[in-house]
Amino acid sequence: MTSEPRAAVAVPGTDHGDELDLVQQAASDAEAFGVLYERHVRRIYNYIYYRTGNHHDAEDLTARVFQRALGHVGKFEDKGVPFSAWLYRIAHNLVANWHRDRSRRPTVPLEDHLLPSGSGSHPEAVAVASEEQGFLMEAVRRLPEDRQQLLILKFVERLSNAEIGVIMGRTEGAIKSLYHRTLNTLRDELAGQGGE
């Protein structure tokens, strides 16, 4: 991750200058923080959901992200990165702690299996599709955290490589390269697991 401040690149749906004003107001104005919350809750929730795999933990961690953001929004500094990048960093740290705690106290979560799109109504087809999707997501969650974040930002948030680079603090070229390596790693992972 680069340490130098970079020129701000707007993430879709936000204007950097406008958002900075809002962040400054949010330090003391509840409604301003409410606006920030509305803008970013879905993307943070999605990020955490795909990192944890279930809605219950996603809700719990999303709440913690915004509570922490509320407590520290007055310390947010404009370094040319969007506010969402700051929120993603908080979410990343909380999810990392969650994984660490979970490894110490293993639990069996009630997984929310994604309903396969266009699967039709045949129960067997639904079950098979659901199992395959679960298999894919388990493989994704075995990837390093930065690669998981890349996939979530690319597929769920539909951000471009440039926009992802701003959030992750890397160049567009680095993101493109990381993405291709990630696809290859995932392909090998799926081939290795599927053959067992």
Place this chain on the structure above:
Amino acid sequence: MGVGFGTRRLKPSEVEAWLGQVMVPVEPGERFARRLRAKLIELRGARPTRGWVTLLAGVAVVLAAAIWLGAAVRLVLAGVVIFGVLANRRRKKTLSTKP
């Protein structure tokens, strides 16, 4: 996707297509989102302003200093008293031994 994973090695484009099918946006529960927003705004509204926090911190420091100072003065006084008692006893002993 039904690509029959495990029977053949997928192409990166196939993995990409599969990811595109599976990793779709999910919506947080409406009730959860609404309650969290209300809770955050309530927290922000209940939070004391920085000025008051600074004032309270200053008062706490002054009180702590006063308590410490009071304790220090008492210790010094106790030391003086003990010294005086010991000096008095020595003087009486000296006087009683004189012929």
